[in-house]
Amino acid sequence: MEKARTGLTSGYILAITGASGAIYAKRFIEYxxxxxxxxxxxxxxxxxxxxxxELEGNIKNMLPTSIPLYSQNDLAAPMASGSFLTLAQAMVILPCSMGTLANIAQGLASNLISRAADVMLKERRPLILVPRETPLNRIHLQNMLKVSEAGAIILPAMPGFYHRPQNIQDMVDFLVGKILDTLGLPHEFFKRWGSEK
Ligand SMILES: Cc1cc2nc3c(=O)[nH]c(=O)nc-3n(C[C@H](O)[C@H](O)[C@H](O)COP(=O)(O)O)c2cc1C
Structure with a gap:
C-alpha cells in the first residue's frame, strides 16, 4: 500500500480476522x-x-479510499516495525479468531496481524482483542490469560441488554461503543445506563 508507506501512517490499526462478526469491523470503520x-x-x-x-461484498469495494488496507502477508507494511508504533495510537483486532489469539499468545508473529500485535505488546501500546468464540476451551482461556498478562485487553463480543436493543444494529453499536469507550473516543452509539440520551 504505497500511499500509506510514503504518507501519514499514524493513527489506529484495525485487524480483521476470520472470526464471525465482520459487521462489527464495518461499523468501527464507519466511525x-x-x-x-x-x-x-x-x-x-x-x-x-x-x-x-457475512456482508455479501468484497471489503475492497466497501472500504473508503482514504483507509489503507493491508493483507496478512504484507510483512513489509509499516506496522510490522516498532518505529511505526511511535505513531500508532492503538490496535484493535475485531473480530479476533482463536487462531490469531493463539498466534499472539505464542509470540509467533507469523503474519502482519500477529506481528503488529506483537509489536504493540513489546512497545507497551494499547492492544484490544475482541473474540467471539463460544464455548471456550481450556486452550482459548489460557491464551486469553497469557495475552492479558502481556498487556492486551480482552473485550469479548458480548451484547448487553440493559440499553434495550431493538435490532441487530443496536447490538452492534453497543459492542463497538464499548471498544470506543476503551479507546477513550467519544460516541453516541448507545444510551448509557441512567442517562436520558
Ligand atoms: C463463517 C465462518 C465463521 C467463523 N467464525 C469463527 C469464530 O467466530 N471464531 C473463530 O475463532 N474462528 C472462526 N472461524 C474459523 C476461522 O476463520 C479459522 O480458524 C481461520 O483459520 C482463522 O484465521 P485468521 O486468524 O488468520 O483469520 C470461522 C470461519 C468461517 C468460515
Missing part, C-alpha cells in the same frame, strides 16, 4: 471514516472470506 480519523486496516485471508460470507 473512523465519519470523524475523518486516521485508520489502517489489516485483513487476514480468512477475514476476507468471512467478510464476504
Amino acid at each position: 473512523f471514516s465519519k470523524h475523518q480519523m486516521p485508520l489502517n486496516c489489516i485483513i487476514s485471508d480468512a477475514g476476507r472470506r468471512v467478510w464476504e460470507i
Whole structure:
C-alpha cells in the first residue's frame, strides 16, 4: 500500500480476522471514516472470506479510499516495525479468531496481524482483542490469560441488554461503543445506563 508507506501512517490499526462478526469491523470503520480519523486496516485471508460470507461484498469495494488496507502477508507494511508504533495510537483486532489469539499468545508473529500485535505488546501500546468464540476451551482461556498478562485487553463480543436493543444494529453499536469507550473516543452509539440520551 504505497500511499500509506510514503504518507501519514499514524493513527489506529484495525485487524480483521476470520472470526464471525465482520459487521462489527464495518461499523468501527464507519466511525473512523465519519470523524475523518486516521485508520489502517489489516485483513487476514480468512477475514476476507468471512467478510464476504457475512456482508455479501468484497471489503475492497466497501472500504473508503482514504483507509489503507493491508493483507496478512504484507510483512513489509509499516506496522510490522516498532518505529511505526511511535505513531500508532492503538490496535484493535475485531473480530479476533482463536487462531490469531493463539498466534499472539505464542509470540509467533507469523503474519502482519500477529506481528503488529506483537509489536504493540513489546512497545507497551494499547492492544484490544475482541473474540467471539463460544464455548471456550481450556486452550482459548489460557491464551486469553497469557495475552492479558502481556498487556492486551480482552473485550469479548458480548451484547448487553440493559440499553434495550431493538435490532441487530443496536447490538452492534453497543459492542463497538464499548471498544470506543476503551479507546477513550467519544460516541453516541448507545444510551448509557441512567442517562436520558
Ligand atoms: C463463517 C465462518 C465463521 C467463523 N467464525 C469463527 C469464530 O467466530 N471464531 C473463530 O475463532 N474462528 C472462526 N472461524 C474459523 C476461522 O476463520 C479459522 O480458524 C481461520 O483459520 C482463522 O484465521 P485468521 O486468524 O488468520 O483469520 C470461522 C470461519 C468461517 C468460515
